[in-house]
Amino acid sequence: MSLSLNHIWTGIEELQKLLKSLEQPFEFAVLSFQGNEVVININEITDTAKCFPSIVISPNPMENLNGLHSRFEPDSLTEVHMRKCSNVTEEQISFLKQYIPYALLPLYANKEKRTITISHFAQSLDGKIATAGGDSKWIGNRENLVHAHRMRALCDAILIGSNTLIHDNPALTVRNVTGNDPIKVVIGKSNELNFDKLLENNARVIYFTDNKNNCLTSNVETIDASTSNGVIDSRKILKTLYTKGIHSLYIEGGSKTASNFLVNNAIDVIQLHIAPMIMGSGIVNFSLPEISAINESISFKKFNFTPMGEHVMFTGEVKRR
Numbered sequence: 153m154s155l156s157l158n159h160i161w162t163g164i165e166e167l168q169k170l171l172k173s174l175e176q177p178f179e180f181a182v183l184s185f186q187g188n189e190v191v192i193n194i195n196e197i198t199d200t201a202k203c204f205p206s207i208v209i210s211p212n213p214m215e216n217l218n219g220l221h222s223r224f225e226p227d228s229l230t231e232v233h234m235r236k237c238s239n240v241t242e243e244q245i246s247f248l249k250q251y252i253p254y255a256l257l258p259l260y261a262n263k264e265k266r267t268i269t270i271s272h273f274a275q276s277l278d279g280k281i282a283t284a285g286g287d288s289k290w291i292g293n294r295e296n297l298v299h300a301h302r303m304r305a306l307c308d309a310i311l312i313g314s315n316t317l318i319h320d321n322p323a324l325t326v327r328n329v330t331g332n333d334p335i336k337v338v339i340g341k342s343n344e345l346n347f348d349k350l351l352e353n354n355a356r357v358i359y360f361t362d363n364k365n366n367c368l369t370s371n372v373e374t375i376d377a378s379t380s381n382g383v384i385d386s387r388k389i390l391k392t393l394y395t396k397g398i399h400s401l402y403i404e405g406g407s408k409t410a411s412n413f414l415v416n417n418a419i420d421v422i423q424l425h426i427a428p429m430i431m432g433s434g435i436v437n438f439s440l441p442e443i444s445a446i447n448e449s450i451s452f453k454k455f456n457f458t459p460m461g462e463h464v465m466f467t468g469e470v471k472r473r
């Protein structure tokens with residue numbers, strides 16, 4: 153197919169928006185690329201779609217697809233089978249395989265009645281995400297940055313811990329791709345937090361804290377999450393977000409934040425962008441309670457490694473305990 157990846161991206165991103173408001177049961181979607189326009193039909197194969205390059209996305213096997221170009225069957229949160237393809241390049245196939253599952257996040261969340269979570273880190277070969285002093289720019293490469301922005305566009309919200317806000321002062325937007333900026337969620341109680349950059353362009357910011365005395369601008373939606381030990385239960389955060397209509401969450405660190413989610417059995421997918429460097433010291437990706445046997449490690453139902461420019465990305469579906 154003579155389509156650019158950006159064109160395919162538009163299709164994936166628009167499909168996801170459509171699925172958020174879908175009321176009928178989803179059987180399949182047909183994305184047909186009509187010139188510069190992407191037309192999406194749900195549960196319907198139109199004659200027009202047969203005249204244009206088209207992609208069918210169907211979690212269930214479908215046989216009656218004469219005239220349609222390519223068919224992808226998403227099998228889980230990270231896996232997609234390609235059943236039929238014509239005129240699709242290897243580059244297009246890996247792109248589609250990478251992002252089709254996340255386009256279907258609204259369906260998974262609806263089925264499970266909970267917020268689906270994806271944790272992402274850019275790390276060194278020895279699992280470090282920042283120096284001890286907090287420098288993390290740039291472990292990942294350009295491809296990873298664009299990937300992270302695509303993931304932000306496909307998730308309802310993005311979450312970070314207070315140290316990441318203090319060290320990185322990120323914007324958490326999707327500025328490298330087309331799509332909507334996610335809602336931004338911060339956890340912590342530090343008095344040093346500055347939300348100005350997050351709030352740019354009237355962004356919605358939610359702040360979970362057990363520091364009632366923290367004086368914040370009224371533009372930040374503050375959620376009082378009092379705890380006895382200072383650690384807010386990740387599952388409670390997810391429940392609150394779900395009731396607010398946030399059904400997919402991209403957790404962008406740092407270590408303490410993502411580790412709390414993992415300890416609470418509250419991460420569905422882990423994406424680790426692995427850069428060819430050894431730091432030898434610094435902040436580790438996940439820091440969990442000590443185990444005494446290898447078989448107590450966190451393991452994965454499914455996993456794969458995909459190239460990211462000259463780097464590689466591990467994607468794994470966490471085996472829930």
Ligand SMILES: NC(=O)c1ccc[n+]([C@@H]2O[C@H](COP(=O)([O-])OP(=O)(O)OC[C@H]3O[C@@H](n4cnc5c(N)ncnc54)[C@H](OP(=O)(O)O)[C@@H]3O)[C@@H](O)[C@H]2O)c1
Nearest residue numbers: 273274286313314315316340341342384405406407408409
């Ligand atoms: N390479 C990468 O992909 C990547 C991504 C993100 C960040 N980073 C780096 O990681 C470093 C920060 O990581 P970090 O582990 O030090 O900090 P962090 O995870 O960003 O923030 C930790 C803080 O967030 C709050 N917090 C997190 N989970 C909480 C919970 N369940 N309940 C209550 N509070 C919670 C606490 O804040 P209070 O202390 O305020 O209570 C905690 O001290 C930075 O250097 C940043 O640059 C790297």
